[in-house]
Amino acid sequence: MKRDLDRLMAERNIDALVVEGPDGLGSANPDFNYFVNGAALTGTVIKKRGEPAMLLHSPWEQLQAETTGLVLIPTSRWSLRDILNEIPDRFQAYVELRRRIFTDLDIGGRVGIYGTVRAGEHFALLTGLAQKLTGLEIVAEFEKDIISEARLTKEPEEVEIMRRVGRKTCAVVQAVVDFIRTGHADGDTLVDASGAAIAIGHVKELIRRELAAQGLEAPQGTIFAQGRDAGLPHATGDEAAPLILGQAIVFDIFPRELGGGYFHDMTRTFAIGYAPPQLQKIYDDVRGAFEHVVAELESGAPTKAYQDMTCKFFEARGHETIGSKYPIEEGYIHSLGHGIGLEIHEDFGFPSLQDRGELLRPGAVFTIEPGLYYPNKGIGVRIEDTYYCTPDGSFESLTPFPKDLVIPLKS
Amino acid sequence: MKRDLDRLMAERNIDALVVEGPDGLGSANPDFNYFVNGAALTGTVIKKRGEPAMLLHSPWEQLQAETTGLVLIPTSRWSLRDILNEIPDRFQAYVELRRRIFTDLDIGGRVGIYGTVRAGEHFALLTGLAQKLTGLEIVAEFEKDIISEARLTKEPEEVEIMRRVGRKTCAVVQAVVDFIRTGHADGDTLVDASGAAIAIGHVKELIRRELAAQGLEAPQGTIFAQGRDAGLPHATGDEAAPLILGQAIVFDIFPRELGGGYFHDMTRTFAIGYAPPQLQKIYDDVRGAFEHVVAELESGAPTKAYQDMTCKFFEARGHETIGSKYPIEEGYIHSLGHGIGLEIHEDFGFPSLQDRGELLRPGAVFTIEPGLYYPNKGIGVRIEDTYYCTPDGSFESLTPFPKDLVIPLKS
Numbered sequence: 001m002k003r004d005l006d007r008l009m010a011e012r013n014i015d016a017l018v019v020e021g022p023d024g025l026g027s028a029n030p031d032f033n034y035f036v037n038g039a040a041l042t043g044t045v046i047k048k049r050g051e052p053a054m055l056l057h058s059p060w061e062q063l064q065a066e067t068t069g070l071v072l073i074p075t076s077r078w079s080l081r082d083i084l085n086e087i088p089d090r091f092q093a094y095v096e097l098r099r100r101i102f103t104d105l106d107i108g109g110r111v112g113i114y115g116t117v118r119a120g121e122h123f124a125l126l127t128g129l130a131q132k133l134t135g136l137e138i139v140a141e142f143e144k145d146i147i148s149e150a151r152l153t154k155e156p157e158e159v160e161i162m163r164r165v166g167r168k169t170c171a172v173v174q175a176v177v178d179f180i181r182t183g184h185a186d187g188d189t190l191v192d193a194s195g196a197a198i199a200i201g202h203v204k205e206l207i208r209r210e211l212a213a214q215g216l217e218a219p220q221g222t223i224f225a226q227g228r229d230a231g232l233p234h235a236t237g238d239e240a241a242p243l244i245l246g247q248a249i250v251f252d253i254f255p256r257e258l259g260g261g262y263f264h265d266m267t268r269t270f271a272i273g274y275a276p277p278q279l280q281k282i283y284d285d286v287r288g289a290f291e292h293v294v295a296e297l298e299s300g301a302p303t304k305a306y307q308d309m310t311c312k313f314f315e316a317r318g319h320e321t322i323g324s325k326y327p328i329e330e331g332y333i334h335s336l337g338h339g340i341g342l343e344i345h346e347d348f349g350f351p352s353l354q355d356r357g358e359l360l361r362p363g364a365v366f367t368i369e370p371g372l373y374y375p376n377k378g379i380g381v382r383i384e385d386t387y388y389c390t391p392d393g394s395f396e397s398l399t400p401f402p403k404d405l406v407i408p409l410k411s
Numbered sequence: 412m413k414r415d416l417d418r419l420m421a422e423r424n425i426d427a428l429v430v431e432g433p434d435g436l437g438s439a440n441p442d443f444n445y446f447v448n449g450a451a452l453t454g455t456v457i458k459k460r461g462e463p464a465m466l467l468h469s470p471w472e473q474l475q476a477e478t479t480g481l482v483l484i485p486t487s488r489w490s491l492r493d494i495l496n497e498i499p500d501r502f503q504a505y506v507e508l509r510r511r512i513f514t515d516l517d518i519g520g521r522v523g524i525y526g527t528v529r530a531g532e533h534f535a536l537l538t539g540l541a542q543k544l545t546g547l548e549i550v551a552e553f554e555k556d557i558i559s560e561a562r563l564t565k566e567p568e569e570v571e572i573m574r575r576v577g578r579k580t581c582a583v584v585q586a587v588v589d590f591i592r593t594g595h596a597d598g599d600t601l602v603d604a605s606g607a608a609i610a611i612g613h614v615k616e617l618i619r620r621e622l623a624a625q626g627l628e629a630p631q632g633t634i635f636a637q638g639r640d641a642g643l644p645h646a647t648g649d650e651a652a653p654l655i656l657g658q659a660i661v662f663d664i665f666p667r668e669l670g671g672g673y674f675h676d677m678t679r680t681f682a683i684g685y686a687p688p689q690l691q692k693i694y695d696d697v698r699g700a701f702e703h704v705v706a707e708l709e710s711g712a713p714t715k716a717y718q719d720m721t722c723k724f725f726e727a728r729g730h731e732t733i734g735s736k737y738p739i740e741e742g743y744i745h746s747l748g749h750g751i752g753l754e755i756h757e758d759f760g761f762p763s764l765q766d767r768g769e770l771l772r773p774g775a776v777f778t779i780e781p782g783l784y785y786p787n788k789g790i791g792v793r794i795e796d797t798y799y800c801t802p803d804g805s806f807e808s809l810t811p812f813p814k815d816l817v818i819p820l821k822s
Binding site: 020028029031040041058059060061062063064076079080081084088090091094112113114115116117118119120121122123124125126127138139140141142143145208209211212213215217219220221229232233234235236258259326327329353354356 | 452492524525527528532533534535537552553624631640737
């Protein structure tokens with residue numbers, strides 16, 4: 001939570017946080033959005049230890065800046081034109097601009113750098129600045145940096161937003177189920193009233209429309225993958241392919257509210273009309289694993305226990321798992337879930353490779369998503385809900401949607 | 412254009428380009444999208460001078476990787492699990508993984524870094540790698556880097572896509588005009604058939620729906636700003652405010668096709684029902700400037716000439732401009748336009764502060780957007796089309812939409 005920032009800065013001996021909010025990257029800047037609440041503006045957030053965060057912003061963006069509640073500092077305090085008159089080399093001029101800002105605002109000591117940036121430009125600027133400003137030490141945290149760490153535990157107000165995004169996402173999934181149920185079987189092909197095949201592309205189009213109607217966006221796409229594609233965890237689905245009865249369809253949808261908001265992540269696996277026994281068995285194993293894990297969730301427990309539990313559950317039912325084989329391409333091949341919030345994957349998870357000692361903590365929001373993949377059998381199954389560990393240590397699904405495999409067609 | 416990359420690498424003595432395509436940033440990575448054509452995948456693009464570009468990708472993303480036409484290298488060639496067993500410190504393990512990749516692929520010498528990254532993580536990784544890998548020199552280009560430079564001139568196939576995005580964007584603007592024309596005047600307030608005021612929020616909702624229907628997204632929002640807000644170039648519009656007849660409305664829309672595609676950028680200024688004389692005069696000046704500049708466009712000419720021409724045009728009509736006053740908050744306060752493509756603002760423009768010696772070159776795609784801002788009079792006007800400098804040196808507007816100020820209401 002934001003109130004953890006000062007404690008984390010003290011623990012890591014960081015004097016100031018500098019969060020870049022560059023132009024042109026839209027809302028793909030979760031650290032910056034965390035401070036400005038998704039306001040549409042550029043600028044830089046600077047927070048000194050023990051002091052409220054400041055927003056350096058363009059005077060053109062005064063209105064948006066006022067919505068953030070941050071301490072506002074218009075960048076017109078410094079004249080880039082004057083600096084360019086003195087120092088015609090643009091790189092040196094931008095370093096000098098940054099040096100003046102840091103000096104005037106008394107930013108120095110150990111300074112952590114955050115936000116989403118252009119690789120070369122940022123590397124050049126920071127390296128140049130560190131050479132020019134004595135007393136400045138750039139601290140580049142590799143993982144579990146201060147802001148990521150603060151973001152991992154959510155305030156009740158953040159969870160209220162995430163509940164809303166969950167409900168909206170479920171409404172989109174329901175619209176897709178309703179649409180599929182308007183179809184009829186022609187042999188094993190799903191067709192519309194005119195007898196034309198319904199393709200994955202039609203479903204994707206519906207998903208885009210329904211997302212927009214809910215005020216959601218899916219900046220990283222949506223997975224609607226059938227048959228062999230369902231067996232490849234990241235295949236997004238072949239738009240030209242018609243929907244086929246009795247095939248596994250993995251529908252994984254991970255949208256957020258427009259303008260850099262919070263994500264939801266859910267997956268359902270469907271079979272239209274009927275499920276062949278082999279698919280039904282694999283589905284039952286995945287659903288069994290899901291329910292087994294969820295029943296055992298306990299505040300304070302290590303996440304590794306749940307990854308191990310899932311592997312054990314699947315191995316007892318004859319599936320290979322990443323717990324005992326690596327690399328692995330069939331069976332249970334990934335981790336059980338991940339943190340979620342302003343990013344779809346936050347810096348928290350259930351370890352499939354290396355235990356990082358993570359615990360389920362009150363305030364955590366994360367996915368539970370066991371799956372089994374057999375691309376050569378044309379089968380993949382995954383079931384995923386987003387969960388919240390409440391302040392009192394209980395667990396709440398933010399994904400109120402049933403888990404039925406078969407979508408029955410009207411006869 | 413992509414075929415310029417090897418020449419630019421030779422001119423700048425760069426041995427390899429490394430383009431990061433990190434997880435979780437969606438499509439906000441124009442350099443990476445340039446190589447993978449917006450395919451939904453993570454990974455890293457590496458291009459050695461004189462050789463085709465390689466894509467290091469997850470085996471999970473084989474299908475998407477195949478669509479790129481790049482040389483494919485699955486990251487399963489290197490085992491992070493093995494490295495973590497040897498080197499439990501995660502930062503050192505990731506540096507070692509990167510060291511092995513660079514060594515195995517023979518990447519060394521002067522290596523340029525590109526793409527959109529997390530500031531701290533990337534800075535740490537690259538600094539660590541440079542310490543460990545002798546013979547590696549990280550080259551961080553500050554502006555006009557090799558990839559930005561190649562991207563500035565578009566291939567005919569890229570322009571064909573940009574024409575399509577232009578037509579789709581115009582269709583969204585037309586839908587908004589048609590919607591406004593369904594309203595009626597109640598005094599100076601625009602109301603619907605039931606007599607309820609039509610608010611900017613209703614228009615914004617329509618814009619979102621129409622964008623989705625066209626397969627477009629607006630990751631940086633849309634400006635629909637009325638009255639005083641129209642006088643602030645980046646104010647996005649107050650959703651609660653009702654539409655008022657006779658007020659300046661700046662409608663600036665800059666969407667792209669879904670999934671990291673090409674942007675379009677256009678602005679129209681509207682007045683519903685009628686335009687008061689003060690607004691009409693300012694509008695005529697902006698439209699006059701627009702047409703004056705466009706008539707003078709010439710392949711090979713310096714962009715500075717057009718910025719100067721615009722300032723002169725406005726000053727002759729009694730407006731203050733950034734050409735003779737800085738900082739400036741009223742009048743003509745910004746530059747005439749900017750390059751556009753996979754980013755809304757590309758590294759090319761008409762200089763308002765410092766001339767960078769840029770020329771209008773065949774293949775360039777850029778905006779022309781003069782404007783006048785008088786927030787204290789409740790007036791702002793901007794007119795913007797996207798232009799293309801063709802291979803034969805002529806200029807084509809990619810924005811086929813009329814430039815009428817007044818949206819007449821049905822009586």
